[in-house]
Amino acid sequence: MTQAHPFKTLISAANLLPNAHNPNWVIVDCRHDLMDPGAGRAAYAAGHIAGARFANLDRDLSGAKQAADGSFKGRHPLPEKDALVATLRSWGISDDTQVVAYDAHGGMYAARLWWLLRWIGHDSVAVLDGGLAAWQAEGQTLTTAEPTPTPGNISAKAPLTSSVDAHDVLINLTSPRRTVIDARAPDRFRGENETIDPVGGHIPGAKNRFFKDNLQADGRFKSGHQLHEEFGALISEPQAAVMQCGSGVTACHNLLALEIAGLHGAALYPGSWSEWCSDPTRPMAKGA
Missing domain, CATH: 3.40.250.10 (Rhodanese-like domain)
Structure with a gap:
């Protein structure tokens, strides 16, 4: 059904x-x-x-x-x-x-x-x-039993999302049209305490929105109204925003928060900092 x-x-x-x-x-x-x-x-x-x-x-x-x-x-x-x-x-x-x-x-x-x-x-x-x-x-218990699913028939259709690559982000540095938002923790954004990627720092011009800031103290998402206010202070046009992080994972958390807020159309940079910093010819920044 x-x-x-x-x-x-x-x-x-x-x-x-x-x-x-x-x-x-x-x-x-x-x-x-x-x-x-x-x-x-x-x-x-x-x-x-x-x-x-x-x-x-x-x-x-x-x-x-x-x-x-x-x-x-x-x-x-x-x-x-x-x-x-x-x-x-x-x-x-x-x-x-x-x-x-x-x-x-x-x-x-x-x-x-x-x-x-x-x-x-x-x-x-x-x-x-x-x-x-x-x-x-909710009082629900867990199980160790693993299911044996009947195969489904999902097929790829027109995407409901968009993405950009490193070249798009590089071009944006000289002809800024998009706002880049980095979902990593503030210290990693500043280039401090980097333990995952070989180089610390961030894409020049990027703004920092730690993905955990989308959550309340109980681990649930903030209301759409609150998320709209907080992201609205960072971006004026969602369609001209790019979400990135360390490797394109927690950036999706910010994209989900944007959808909850009713701010549609932002793109994902899947390679994110881990791809960006792998090429020493790409500009990098440190600090807040």
Whole structure:
């Protein structure tokens, strides 16, 4: 049965609960740890929402790190669309499936799957607001049983998102038309305490909006009104904004927040800082 009013940004644990066993809904566990790539799968094996599939950030939600010319595309480049579609089908996702993505990290990884599904034209996808903690707060237990999905038939359609590459960002430095927003923590933006990428700093002219600033103290997203006010202070035209981060993952959190705020049309720079700083000829900045 097709969902009459699909969830397109967030879904609460209370709204997921009556649909958790709906055959037309697919739940995906996106837990991950950038410093320990095996941690997400281990956490899933220890306990997950019943029926949830596991999405590996490096394998399922990212593509090859090296371009055909040998250049580095970043730590988490976009996957090939055909490969992504095949993965989604293996999870049982079809064109009319409501997808719910969750993690235990405020949505920082679940938002990546949300963006990727929109990238292939699927809008019935939402992030579980508050993540696994919100689910357990509803009194729900976890399971270690892994599902055996019936393959789905999802197909790629016209994208509901847009992206830019390093060349677009480089051109924007000399002919500024876009506002670049960096989702990393303020210290990494300033070029301090860099432990993931080989070079610290940020793209010249970028503004900093730490993705965790999209959340309330309880780990749920702020209201659309509050997010609209906060992002409105950074960007005047969402369609002329570019979201980036370290590797194109937490930038999707800012893109989700923009959608919640009703500010549509911002683009993702998938390579982000990890790709940008790999070429020493590209300009880099430090400090606030």
